[in-house]
Amino acid sequence: MAEEVAALIHKMKMKLRPQADEEVRRDMSRRFNTRIPAKHQDDYTQWIDTRAEAAGRSPDNLRKDIWDYDIQGAFIESGGDPKYGLAAHEASGTTHGSSDWKKPSHPTFSSQSHHHLPNRRSREGGAFVERDGKNYFVAGPANRKYWSEAALRAYFEEQEPDVELIYKEQP
16 A cells, blocks of 8 residues: 555656756756765665564665665664665655755755755745744745745645645745
C-alpha cells in the first residue's frame, strides 16, 4: 500500500512539474549531489535498499528523489542508518526525508537545507513559520524560480494540507 502511495505521489509531482524547458531547468539529478567515496559505493547501494524498505518504497522509486533531494548527502550524514531522518508523513501515509538535503528545485526547499545560501537568489530557500498555532511556508526566491504559484499551491494542498503557503515576495 505504501509503495502505491509513494508511486502516486511521484506521479503527482511529475504532473505538477512544468513541461519542456521548465522541466529541464528543475531537473537537478546531476547537481547538488554530495560525493560518495568509491570505497563506500556498496554501502550506499545497500543503504538505499534498506532505506527504501523502511520508507515503504522500492529502491528504484527512492532513487528518483535525486531530482530534488541530495540522497548521497543524507547517506553520508546518516552514518549508514537507513531510518535516519525519516519521519511519518501524515498527508501521504508514507515516510518523508528531512529538509536537510533538499535541493533548490524541491517544492519545500528551505533555509534548513545544507544547499541554502542566503542572498543568492537561486539558492535561497523559503521558511517554515508558526504563528498563533498556524503553520506557514513563506516561499523563497528559489521556490518562486522553480515553481509557479499555481503548481506550488497544488503541491501544498496535496502534500502539506496543514501548512498555508505564502508565495508573494516579501518586502
